[in-house]
């Protein structure tokens with residue numbers, strides 16, 4: 001795993017230079033969690049996916065519906081998917097409240113144990129990345145493939161932290177702006193991979209999924225940031241941020 005961390009570090013340093021952002025290695029703090037716990041964290045962390053929105057568009061509503069959600073087809077579906085998520089101390093408090101509402105004792109205990117582990121991580125960093133423990137979730141033939149997925153998840157979440165630490169967090173302005181955050185992270189990810197030319201094709205491929213917005217907004221950022229130097233890129237992003245109400 002050390003290898004993956006160092007690859008991710010190298011990438012994020014390259015990206016920081018591209019956007020003239022500051023970066024500290026301590027920001028890379030992550031833990032693997034069981035997929036069911038990851039789904040609960042997404043749910044309580046107000047993930048905007050339609051499958052979660054059905055159970056409430058506010059935290060209060062989601063709390064009320066949490067036990068219904070746990071027995072739903074949506075929960076089972078998402079427990080088969082892998083993804084990452086950044087948890088702040090504020091999110092952590094919401095997760096604790098959600099945990100206490102769970103009637104299924106086994107699940108509540110597992111969630112509570114994970115929360116304690118997350119809390120320990122806060123000693124060194126104010127944000128922790130949760131990654132689905134995919135080695136248990138799916139049987140991958142090649143080990144290199146597993147490394148690639150972990151790297152992809154970790155890098156995506158670390159870019160979120162990098163931007164947020166540099167005061168670029170569109171959702172902080174209003175939660176409805178999550179598309180800007182995901183779009184900018186996707187732009188960064190594809191710039192690192194030198195695959196910005198693929199964004200249009202991806203937007204078409206994921207036309208009926210949430211990811212469509214990641215690519216559609218990444219295209220906006222690609223257009224905004226082209227033909228600029230790093231300082232100009234940062235300024236352009238901040239200008240866009242300020243313009244939004």
Ligand SMILES: [Zn+2]
Pocket residue numbers: 156160182185
């Ligand atoms: Zn994201």
